[in-house]
Amino acid sequence: METAHNDTSEPPLGLFRINAGSCNGCDVELAATAAVSRFDVERLGCRYTESPGEAAIVLITGPLTARVREKALRLHGAVPEPKVTVAVGVCPVSGGVFRDSYAVAGPVDAYLPVDVNVPGCPPRPQAIVAGIAEAVLLWKARRDGVPPPTAGSLPESGGENAAPAGVRGRMRFNAAACVGCRMCAHVCAGSAIRFDEEEAGLRFTLWHNSCAFCALCAHYCRTGALAVTEEWQLAHRHEEQYRLVEQGVVPRLPCAGCGEPLLPVPPELLRVAFRETSPEIARLTALCPECRQKESIGGTRR
């Protein structure tokens, strides 16, 4: 049994849940923070309440659908100041996989001041608890009229919080293995990946606040340029939300024949394509398609 963190001289802070059109995935994880003692929010000096008037911290799930918008805003308005708002899951932060739907009015911060985001689809209960802990710090600072403390460091994803097998967490990108095929962006349900042509090369950007941790991108990536990290502790202050990105640039190299810039062929791709590479193959990989045809078949064929 852990010792309680809360100062028992203070009454517990009320946590009020607003379901803004959620699929219920995050709500189930929220229920775990209410019912499973290992994640218990009471250790943070909080308790769930069904009455907005008794609440200090608002937890919002769902992408804020057109249908629920008015009611959600009304409920949020019924929570007395100083209140702190936590967006639970990627849906309230960015719309998640429901973004751009005609039925979705969100993201939530277009209508309400949000203070803490907990990315995930859904986030693990420990990540939600970390977000609530951050909200408690902010709430106390607001109550006392002092500037908010610097963001607390998050509990590690490992140790007693180690994820069970199958938890994928955020993705990481290895530019050296990327061939620029863009299959990852194509299969991403949350439109969390984009590619930009830049002077330096091809820029890859993945926004964690839109990523559902589904790892389809890594599944379809033949060269392992995208892989899961099992890191799921991503709760952060709202002002950091657009900085939660994974980026990398695949540099263009000049063709060894004509100097035309081209994306390099990563060794991972050669391993997929050939059982063993020869010096000849290695030489051809440094050439653009046109020079490669000249070298190998004596001319270009379209």
Added chain:
Amino acid sequence: MTELSEKVPAALSRRIGEEVAVEWRIDAKGVMTGWCRLRQGAFILPAAEGVARLGGRLSMVTASLSAGARQRGVREIAYHFDLDGTTLTLTIELPLEGAEVPSLTPVFRNADWNEREFMELYAIRVIGHPDPRRLFLDKSIEPAAFERLIPYSTFTNGASSTALWAKVMTRAGGEEAP
């Protein structure tokens, strides 16, 4: 079971005031279903009264705007009734423009939501409905949503994604927000 095949057309004909034919089908397991197309949309109310007198219940109402019916210049509504395990489907045809149909709520209270649903999806006026408000669709969505083809590009115009990515690409580079 077989007596239904006589009772139902008799009850419908008596109520509507003209001869009505019902086609009966029996499947491999002996389950009987009845199918009938009424000559006028307004006949559905007396027909429902006939079904109610036989102890039937309204299961579901399905309005549709199929390509085949549209070519004939009509739209259809299928009313599915249950007579103790036997399903009777009464179909009516309504004009594409200015469709009107009497409400079945005086006979079957559960027609209320079925009718509200097809009122918000199609341009069909239900006469005598006690509460003709929308059932599911948000008031911001144009009426009669199923009457027109919404191109996918309109359905999801990507405006939210575009705006969010603009912010991500600006902040990720460490610059200040636009």
